[in-house]
Amino acid sequence: MRNDTITLLKRLKLDRNLQQSMAYEGPESWDAGRPLAEQNVGEVEVLSCTPLKQPSSSVHLAVLTGGKALVFVDGVQRILFRKVLDDLTRVYLVAMAAAAVEVWPRGRLLTNTLRRELVLYVPSHLGETPSEDAYNGMDFKVRTYDAQSAGETLGGLVSNDRDALEFQAMKAMSTSLDSVGMLFKDGPLKMFYPSDLWPWPVGLVKSLEPIPNAELFLEHVKQLKVGRVSSLLEVKSGDGGFKKFVAYLRLLDVGSESSMEGLVRLDFVGADLPTVSTVAEKAVEAVVNLARVGPYSRSPYNVLAVDWLEKRLRELLPDANLVALDLARRVRSLG
Amino acid sequence: MAEEMVGIVTGMKENSPTEFCVHLFSEQSEPTVRIGDIVRVALQHKGRVVTYYGIVNDITSQWDRDVDSGFKERAVFDQIMPGNKFFLARVAVSRAVYPDREVFDEPLMVPSPGTPVFLVRSYEEVERALRFDELKKRGSHLPVGVMINEQPAYIDLSFVLGENGAHVNISGQSGVAAKTSYATFLVAAMIQKGDKENNAYAQALRNGRYIVFNVKGESLFFLDCRHPDWVRAEESQVEIWQRMYRSMGLDPDWTFPKDRVMYCSSPKGSKLPELDKPDLKSRFTNTSVYGWDFIDVIRYRLLELALDQEELAMSQNMQLVLFAIQEKLEELLEEFINDVERVERELQKGKTNGQGVWEDLAKAIESIHFPLPPDRYEKARQVLYACRKDPELILAEYGLPETVDQLTEYLKRGALAKDEDYEDRAVAEWAKVMSENDIGRATMFAVIRRLKLARKQGLDRLWRPMPHCLAGELTSAPQFSYRITAAWDRPGGVTVIDISKLHSSMQSFVVGAVLRQVLEAKMANPNASQQPVFVFLDELNKYAPRMEGTAMVKLFRDVAERGRSFGVILIGAEQTASQVDFRVVTQSSTTVVGHQKAAELSHDEYKHLLLRQKEMLSSVGPGVVFVDQPFLRVPIMVKFPMTPWSTKETNECESASGDLAQYL
Numbered sequence: 001m002r003n004d005t006i007t008l009l010k011r012l013k014l015d016r017n018l019q020q021s022m023a024y025e026g027p028e029s030w031d032a033g034r035p036l037a038e039q040n041v042g043e044v045e046v047l048s049c050t051p052l053k054q055p056s057s058s059v060h061l062a063v064l065t066g067g068k069a070l071v072f073v074d075g076v077q078r079i080l081f082r083k084v085l086d087d088l089t090r091v092y093l094v095a096m097a098a099a100a101v102e103v104w105p106r107g108r109l110l111t112n113t114l115r116r117e118l119v120l121y122v123p124s125h126l127g128e129t130p131s132e133d134a135y136n137g138m139d140f141k142v143r144t145y146d147a148q149s150a151g152e153t154l155g156g157l158v159s160n161d162r163d164a165l166e167f168q169a170m171k172a173m174s175t176s177l178d179s180v181g182m183l184f185k186d187g188p189l190k191m192f193y194p195s196d197l198w199p200w201p202v203g204l205v206k207s208l209e210p211i212p213n214a215e216l217f218l219e220h221v222k223q224l225k226v227g228r229v230s231s232l233l234e235v236k237s238g239d240g241g242f243k244k245f246v247a248y249l250r251l252l253d254v255g256s257e258s259s260m261e262g263l264v265r266l267d268f269v270g271a272d273l274p275t276v277s278t279v280a281e282k283a284v285e286a287v288v289n290l291a292r293v294g295p296y297s298r299s300p301y302n303v304l305a306v307d308w309l310e311k312r313l314r315e316l317l318p319d320a321n322l323v324a325l326d327l328a329r330r331v332r333s334l335g
Numbered sequence: 336m337a338e339e340m341v342g343i344v345t346g347m348k349e350n351s352p353t354e355f356c357v358h359l360f361s362e363q364s365e366p367t368v369r370i371g372d373i374v375r376v377a378l379q380h381k382g383r384v385v386t387y388y389g390i391v392n393d394i395t396s397q398w399d400r401d402v403d404s405g406f407k408e409r410a411v412f413d414q415i416m417p418g419n420k421f422f423l424a425r426v427a428v429s430r431a432v433y434p435d436r437e438v439f440d441e442p443l444m445v446p447s448p449g450t451p452v453f454l455v456r457s458y459e460e461v462e463r464a465l466r467f468d469e470l471k472k473r474g475s476h477l478p479v480g481v482m483i484n485e486q487p488a489y490i491d492l493s494f495v496l497g498e499n500g501a502h503v504n505i506s507g508q509s510g511v512a513a514k515t516s517y518a519t520f521l522v523a524a525m526i527q528k529g530d531k532e533n534n535a536y537a538q539a540l541r542n543g544r545y546i547v548f549n550v551k552g553e554s555l556f557f558l559d560c561r562h563p564d565w566v567r568a569e570e571s572q573v574e575i576w577q578r579m580y581r582s583m584g585l586d587p588d589w590t591f592p593k594d595r596v597m598y599c600s601s602p603k604g605s606k607l608p609e610l611d612k613p614d615l616k617s618r619f620t621n622t623s624v625y626g627w628d629f630i631d632v633i634r635y636r637l638l639e640l641a642l643d644q645e646e647l648a649m650s651q652n653m654q655l656v657l658f659a660i661q662e663k664l665e666e667l668l669e670e671f672i673n674d675v676e677r678v679e680r681e682l683q684k685g686k687t688n689g690q691g692v693w694e695d696l697a698k699a700i701e702s703i704h705f706p707l708p709p710d711r712y713e714k715a716r717q718v719l720y721a722c723r724k725d726p727e728l729i730l731a732e733y734g735l736p737e738t739v740d741q742l743t744e745y746l747k748r749g750a751l752a753k754d755e756d757y758e759d760r761a762v763a764e765w766a767k768v769m770s771e772n773d774i775g776r777a778t779m780f781a782v783i784r785r786l787k788l789a790r791k792q793g794l795d796r797l798w799r800p801m802p803h804c805l806a807g808e809l810t811s812a813p814q815f816s817y818r819i820t821a822a823w824d825r826p827g828g829v830t831v832i833d834i835s836k837l838h839s840s841m842q843s844f845v846v847g848a849v850l851r852q853v854l855e856a857k858m859a860n861p862n863a864s865q866q867p868v869f870v871f872l873d874e875l876n877k878y879a880p881r882m883e884g885t886a887m888v889k890l891f892r893d894v895a896e897r898g899r900s901f902g903v904i905l906i907g908a909e910q911t912a913s914q915v916d917f918r919v920v921t922q923s924s925t926t927v928v929g930h931q932k933a934a935e936l937s938h939d940e941y942k943h944l945l946l947r948q949k950e951m952l953s954s955v956g957p958g959v960v961f962v963d964q965p966f967l968r969v970p971i972m973v974k975f976p977m978t979p980w981s982t983k984e985t986n987e988c989e990s991a992s993g994d995l996a997q998y999l
Contacts, residue, residue: 107417293415304416308401 001140001330005130008122008142010331012083012091047243048234049220052276068181070104070289071173072305073113073201075166075187076313077158080118080320081327089123089147093323094158095138097313098165100173100183103293103305109312110176113169116316118323119161121154123147136318163190167197174198182289186306192237192244195269202286203265204303217248222258224250229266229283232273244269249283251290264290339454341368344376345423346448352428353968355389355445357452359422366422370394370947371483371972373455373464374426376446383433387446388455388464389426390969393947396422426452427945427969429464461486466966474534478524478583479927479962480973487583488973490925491966492536496867500924500965501899504875504915505908506931506940511957513929514908515551516982518871519558520975521906522547522829525869526595527585529827544868545829546853548846551873555831556598556618557981558591560988565979576976590980591829597822599625600833601845605795611817614836617984625832626799626817627848629730629737630712633664635855639886640847641739641789641798643840648884656782659772660746667735667764672715675700679707679714692732695722703809719801720813726801734761739798743786750779792838797845819849820856826866839877843887846878850890850903857901867902870894875907876914888916895922913938926970928952929960944970 075098083091100113117139122129124144132141145157166185170193173180185201193200220230230248237243245268252262266282268274294303344350345358357374359366368374370391378385399419402408411418455461461482462468467489470476476489494500503521507513522545529540549555565573580587600613602624613622632638639647639657647653678689678696689697699721700707707714719726727737736742748756749765757763769779786794799817814821823830832849834842853870857863872878879891894905895918905923912920912928913935920940928941933953935941941949943963948970952961958977963970981988 101417103416104414107411107414109417304407304410308416311401 001135002131002133003334005120005133005140005142006330006334008120008126008130009327010334011126012085014081014083014327014331045236046233047236050232050234050245050273052229052232052247052279068179069102069177070181070293071100071102071110071177071183072303072309073100073166073170073173073183073185074098074306074309074313075162075169076310076317077162078314078317078320080318080323085123087147089125090121090154091123092119092121092154092158093327094119094121094161095317095323096158096162096165097316098162098169099309099313100169101305101309101312102177109309110173112176113172114316115165115168115172117141117161117165118318119143119158121145121157135323138318167193170197170201182285184290184303186303186309191235191246192242195242200267200269202267202282204306218258218260221248221250221260221263224248224257224263226250226253227287229279232268232279234273243271245274247279247283249286251287339367339456340451341366341374341454342422342424342452344446344448344450344452348423350445350448352443352445354425354427357391357424357426359394359424361420361422366394366396366424368394368424368454369483370951373429373461373484374424375453375455375460375464376450378444378446378450380444385444386432386434387428387444388430388432389428390465390971391424392427392945392969393425394422395425396420425947429968430466432463456484458486465971470966473536474532475536477521477528478585479521480960480975481579481582482971482973485579485582488962488971490962490964492540494924494964494966495904496536496539497864497899497902497904501904502895502923503904503906503925503927504912504920504923505906505927505929505960506910506912507908507927507929507960508910508931511930511955513927513957513960514873514910515555516958516978517927517929517960517975518873518906518908519547519555519980519982520978522869522871523589523591523978523980524583524585526591526827526829527589531584539865539867542826542866544823544825544827544866545871546823546849546868547829547831547871548849548873549831549833550835550842552835552984553615553617553833554983556615556833557983557985557988558829558831559593559596559621560981560985561590562978562981563983563985563987565977566987568977576979579974579976580979588979593621595825595827596621596829596831597825598622598831598833599819599822601793601837601841602626602796602799602817605799610796610799615833617986623822624817625819625822625845626797627819628716628799628801628815628817629735630668630716630801631818631848631852632798633661633668634712635848635851636661637798637844637848637851638664640844641794641840642785644843644885644887645882646785647886648882652778653782653785655772656774656778659768659774660742660782663764663768664735667733668715671730671733671735672711675715675718676711679718692729695724695729699723702807705810705812708812716801716815717813720803720815721809722803723806724803726803731761734764737800739786739790739794743783743790746779746783746786750776750783789840793841794844797837797841797848820852823849823853823868824856843878846872847887847890850894853903854894854898854901857898857903860901863902864900865902867904869904869906871906871908873908875909875919876911879907879916879919881914881916888919891916891919895919911935912940924965926963927960928963928970930955930957948972 075096077094077096079092079094081093085091095118097116100110102108102110118135119141121143124146129144130142134140143157145154180199183199183201184204186204220233224230228250232245232247234243234245247266249264249266250262251264254262264286266279266286293305342357342359345356348356350356359368368391370393372391374389374391376387378387398408399421402411402418410416455464461484467476470489470491475492477492477495478487479490480488482488495503505514505517525540525543529537529543547555577587598618598621600615600622603609603612603614611624613624615622627637638661674693675696678693679700682697682700696718699718703717703721707717719729722729730737734745736745745761745765748762749769752762752766757766832845834845837845850870853868857868879888882888894903898905909915926943928944931952936949936952944961948961959972959974961970961972
């Protein structure tokens, strides 16, 4: 870790405050990363809404699962250190990791997709920005943020960076697998990834999606019964450069037809409106594959493979106590 | 060195300088390492690399922490989620070396977690790891089987021949090819090494005498024949055995050379002509009959071996009487020998005026036209042979019994003697035994009853009357072919002694008698250690049981503790080492354990084995044994091939069949 980073930490009186930070909150609770609210991740515009109609003649669907891999992508984060400054702005040191796990035909962590980062978030008004370097083999980044801006919250920044890691993991997949039958991404799915992303993930939606006009989507999801697919929504990215169709499929009855839990988001990239059979095919494929691997009966919203992946990734994050002690030692050694 | 990393030293378990654990990596979900494989780690000490070699002695597999419930395990099986397998190998350090020399104070350092571990595959490096290179340099290597990597394993002959240690102990359950077959395999390896090489160890093996006791059927009477199972085995199987022999540097077609093997058996009966016929059913060539005359019985104190050892150990009275009888026998024999020597001296001076026995002895010596041997006992035997008179008559003059029947007769007459009977020398002498030692008549009759019982059990076949010539001059020394010494004392000779058809107390008598003769002969021989005698005896627990006070146990302790100095090497075998006298078992430098019951393996005698090795021993198949020697840090598992020589009766052997008529 470079000296300018240490100097910054020293200015924050990190060594003394670390003790306090750990005294009242155990590191176990830091994994949850609260209170990182998902919000304001970009503008999405809904252009049209096409209800799916029953086709006039029956459509024969053949779902081939063959030798194609079934893969899940997920990421985790752990706040290693949290400090509230005098002006009530906050400094976070967050470790995050993301990776893909192949469940079928072989059960294994795709190690080349593994990404880990250690990020220090500091308010921009502190002045100097230390350069990026490394900490014990992990990339160490310093990210400044405008604490005064309403549109740029610390929680949103962390969420974005983690999402970026997950995206990198997905990108790396193409080098480790020849063919992917289906890729599921756990948790909130960004509405727009670059159009050349392959394979395009199917989202396991478990909470409200990170979009400003959530009500609009809720409208279409409400009253969606198990096994049903919502209307096709044509959406456009905020910058207007990318359009696609999305539909929601309720996979699980979670006790409330208006809940966002137990939903799967199916994306259709391309300019043309997808046919009913295309939508049905994708929906069936999602149902078949997810039925094969879950859900985890002890936590109905999670899939076992995702639970496994999250545990593995957390094990690969640094220990909060050790990082804190190490940083404190370095700060003190600087005099 | 071929670099094949198989894992890292794990920190999940406690490591020590003598044993460490390896987290095995496996690309194909199965580890490549097996129990018995050799691995290597490199450590740093003051800037120098120290290589630690070790033998894998245990491998375990389990899920890593990610699969912590039965539900998840099922999920992994159903391919719903991945599960990480965790393979752990336990490695016992066998050697530590600097690149250029041995680490003398090895092993003192512990490998740190995360250190890469490499599988050792090259032939030379495996030998280096197990110190076989040192043995080969000295020429003291003896192949003992093939390890799991198909390389031969060796033991150090200096721990067999008495230089650093001696004796071999083999234990294992019957019928799993662990004891007799392995013992003959070791003997064959020794003989072949002796024939092939030309160093001091090989020379000792070449001059060695190999005595093998046959305790079951006539199974060891066909060592010079092909094993019927080998002959009938499929070609592919035979090829595997042959490959194993070749890898050990042994001839795969070797059987014991007929001209080197002598098969000795007890006689068919106690009277001529049965006395000179071997009691064998299936072997008709290379055979001889063994027995002991009164001189041997007295000289080697064999009488005590003929009685029930347990009863003798418990009865001090009996021991006292036996001691008194033995003392009297020795006294009388001494008198007879003194007379022989006196007559010889007088004849040399030209005097010929003896009377009675002296006259007989003088005539006998005069008829001998060859130099009498310097050994006093041998001289007395030859003179008695030349007396042209029934030896019984001459010995009666001294009160010496020629047979067990005579001994009981003398004892009886001595016990019942009245004053007028004292004119008979024999009666007088044996009555004196009772009065001088204050022995009651009842006690003496108790001993007589025991002697009669021993006779019924076959002592009269083993304690045979002295042969004698009837007439004529003697131009060459008579051959007392029944004497076992004539059979076993041949350089490189293998002597198979059958005791299978004898009563168990007579089996002890024969074993004890042979051992005493061997010990005495070796103690008198200044070159004893260059001409070692290997004695293979199965059912050691029967002859040297864990019981104080018996003559046999004392004899075996003597062999175990002192035999090494005189080149007497015991290759003992038993089903249960825990039932053999502790001092006898612990004196063995080389320990071999084959298939064994778990209950037996819990005894202290097997503490040298590692925990997993004990578990394996209760399930290993035929031909697999664990060998341990002081130079090895860890007992090693070896497999030995089927022997091409027969270790069971076979009627497919031409060299074993001969002229049947002479035996019928």
